[in-house]
Amino acid sequence: MCEKELPVWKTRSKQLGNKLEFVAVNAGVNDKIDGVKRYVKSKGWNFQIVFDTNREIGKAFGISGIPMHIIVDRKGIIRYIGTEAFENIEKRVDEFIK
Template identity: 30%
Template sequence: MKTKVKIYSSLAAISLTFFSININAKTLKIGDIAPDFNVTTLSGESISLSELKGKKPIYLKFWATWCSYCKYEFAHLQSIYNEFGEDIQVVAINIGMNDSINNIKKLYDKNNYALPTVFDKKGQLTNSFGVVGTPHHILIDTNGKIAYRTFLSTDHLDNQIKDWSDHSLKQNTATNSKVGIQK
């Protein structure tokens, strides 16, 4: 009997992880215009969708320190940032629900994570993107449109990021060649 109670408790916790944020939030679909935002990271960096529009795609990862899937995926997020951070703006957004900046710092210090991170204390950014559970990944293209969203890290997510990075590399090479010709 105790084993069944533990199993049901675990299933309930997992369900709450995925569906506990804001069920009333409007879910944005692929192709929808992303809501503009201007946030400040824990390190003091300002990131704005309107400033990045036309320049750089954005990868938003909504997460929490109490979310086991989120923590499991974090090493992967750090590697994405390390490899593609010049071409794609990566932002880790802690949803702020039952969490703290201190918990984030402990996790980052323990695992040597160094990512642009926002603490969404009141859940405004989380709600504006219609996020209803963690982890949640959203890709925004350079036109400011939702290009992809998923609950878990997927091959499709990785391939889209790589494609965007390859496209950025080709654009930079072409721009540098043009500059070289004009000299």
């Protein structure tokens, strides 16, 4: 997720409740974890932030650029990995929660 997208995902997370779980992965090698946590808290974001400082998550999913979006269904099946425009990702999310 891109920082510009996070306010929208915050709203969507509240709207969708338990139908969908949002997880943001911070891949910033130079970011300090405590600083990111303070920033997230100051913004009131209510979803989990995972830190990928060693790039293990990125390697596992073959992430080549950011922001990268990954949609995983309730059964743990990856339904989408890519860097589509944010508006398209919102549409994909809506398709999966129907």
